[in-house]
Amino acid sequence: MLKSKVEKAERLSVAPMMDWTDRHCRYFHRLLSREVLLYTEMVTAPALVRGGALHLLEYSPQEHPVALQLGGSDPSELAEAARLGARAGYDEINLNVGCPSDRVQSGAFGAVLMLQPDLVAECVAAMQEASDVEVTVKCRIGVDEQRPEETLPAFLARIRGAGCRRVTIHARKAWLQGLSPKENRDIPPLDYDLVLKMKRDFPDMHISINGGITTLQQARAFLDAGLDGVMIGRAAYHDPASVLAEADPVIFGTGMRSDPVEVVHRMVPYIEAHLAEGGKLHQVSRHMLGLFSGQPGARAWRRMLSEGAHRPGAGPDLLLAALDEVAPDHLSQAG
Structure with a gap:
C-alpha cells in the first residue's frame, strides 16, 4: 500500500508546542525543511466551536504538510472542530492525549484522558466520522500510578479499534499531581524500550516516538530500530539549523542541506x-x-x-x- 504524503512526512515531525509553533514559526521551519511534518499549537475545540476563534486555524499554504492538533474531550465538539480543521485544509487532525494539564473550560483534556480510553475512542470515532482528513492521537505512556506496560497496549488497542492508525507516543509518564507541565517534560524517566515494544505488538499501526530526542542521529537510530516516525520538540525550536536544515537529506534522502x-x-x-x-x-x-x-x-x-x-x-x-x-x-x- 502506498504511503500518504503526510505519513511519509511524519518520518520526522516538529512537536506541537504552546506559544512556540504558531504560524510564523511553522513558515520559518518550512523554509528549513520541505519534508518534515509540522504541527500547530494545540487549539481547544471549545475555542473553535463555542468561541468562534477561527483565526486560530490560519496558516500559510506553504506550510503543507501541516497537522492541526486539537484539545478537548467532548466527542460532538471535537467532531465539529475536526470538521472546521478539514475545511481549513489541514493534512491531519491530531487529538491531544498527552498534555499534562487536566482542565479547560470544557472539562478534562490532554493526558488525563489516558485514564479514559473508551472516551478517547469515542472522540476519535466522532472526529473521523465528521472529516475526510485522517485523525491521529498523541499520547503519553501513562499517567500517575498507571503501569504503562499494561495500560499503554490496552489504550492503543482501544483507539485502534476506533479506527486510529497513527499515534505519536511521548515516552514518559505524565504526573497530573505534583509536577508542573514544565517538570513533566523532563522529570519522569523516559522508556523508549516500551515504545519500541508497542511497534512490535502493533505492527499495523504507524507509531512515532517523542521525548528527549535532540539530534538527527538519534532519530535515525529509532527509525532503523523499526519505528515509523520521530517527533522532535525543543531541539528543533532552539537549534533549527542542526535539526531541520539537515533533515531532508539525512532523514528523507531528498535534496540538500538548507542554507x-x-x-x-x-x-x-x-x-x-x-x-x-x-x-x-x-x-x-x-x-x-x-x-x-x-x-x-x-x-x-x-x-x-x-x-x-x-x-x-x-x-x-x-x-x-x-x-x-x-x-x-x-x-x-x-x-
Missing part, C-alpha cells in the same frame, strides 16, 4: 507582508533566535534581534543587520 543564511533572506518578504498587515517584527523574529546556535556570531544575532525587534518601526533591515553580525567564517560554510 540558514539563505533562509533569513527568504524570510524578508514574509516579514514585509506581516508588517504591512499591522504585525510586529518580534512576532516572527522570536522564532529565529536559535538559527545560528553554536556558530560564530550567534550571540550578536540573538542580542540584536532580542533587543531591537520590539522597537517601533523595526523591520527587515534589523534582521539583515543582525545577519551581518554572523561571523564571516560561518557565512563561508553555509550551504
Whole structure:
C-alpha cells in the first residue's frame, strides 16, 4: 500500500508546542525543511466551536504538510472542530492525549484522558466520522500510578479499534499531581524500550516516538530500530539549523542541506507582508533566535534581534543587520 504524503512526512515531525509553533514559526521551519511534518499549537475545540476563534486555524499554504492538533474531550465538539480543521485544509487532525494539564473550560483534556480510553475512542470515532482528513492521537505512556506496560497496549488497542492508525507516543509518564507541565517534560524517566515494544505488538499501526530526542542521529537510530516516525520538540525550536536544515537529506534522502543564511533572506518578504498587515517584527523574529546556535556570531544575532525587534518601526533591515553580525567564517560554510 502506498504511503500518504503526510505519513511519509511524519518520518520526522516538529512537536506541537504552546506559544512556540504558531504560524510564523511553522513558515520559518518550512523554509528549513520541505519534508518534515509540522504541527500547530494545540487549539481547544471549545475555542473553535463555542468561541468562534477561527483565526486560530490560519496558516500559510506553504506550510503543507501541516497537522492541526486539537484539545478537548467532548466527542460532538471535537467532531465539529475536526470538521472546521478539514475545511481549513489541514493534512491531519491530531487529538491531544498527552498534555499534562487536566482542565479547560470544557472539562478534562490532554493526558488525563489516558485514564479514559473508551472516551478517547469515542472522540476519535466522532472526529473521523465528521472529516475526510485522517485523525491521529498523541499520547503519553501513562499517567500517575498507571503501569504503562499494561495500560499503554490496552489504550492503543482501544483507539485502534476506533479506527486510529497513527499515534505519536511521548515516552514518559505524565504526573497530573505534583509536577508542573514544565517538570513533566523532563522529570519522569523516559522508556523508549516500551515504545519500541508497542511497534512490535502493533505492527499495523504507524507509531512515532517523542521525548528527549535532540539530534538527527538519534532519530535515525529509532527509525532503523523499526519505528515509523520521530517527533522532535525543543531541539528543533532552539537549534533549527542542526535539526531541520539537515533533515531532508539525512532523514528523507531528498535534496540538500538548507542554507540558514539563505533562509533569513527568504524570510524578508514574509516579514514585509506581516508588517504591512499591522504585525510586529518580534512576532516572527522570536522564532529565529536559535538559527545560528553554536556558530560564530550567534550571540550578536540573538542580542540584536532580542533587543531591537520590539522597537517601533523595526523591520527587515534589523534582521539583515543582525545577519551581518554572523561571523564571516560561518557565512563561508553555509550551504
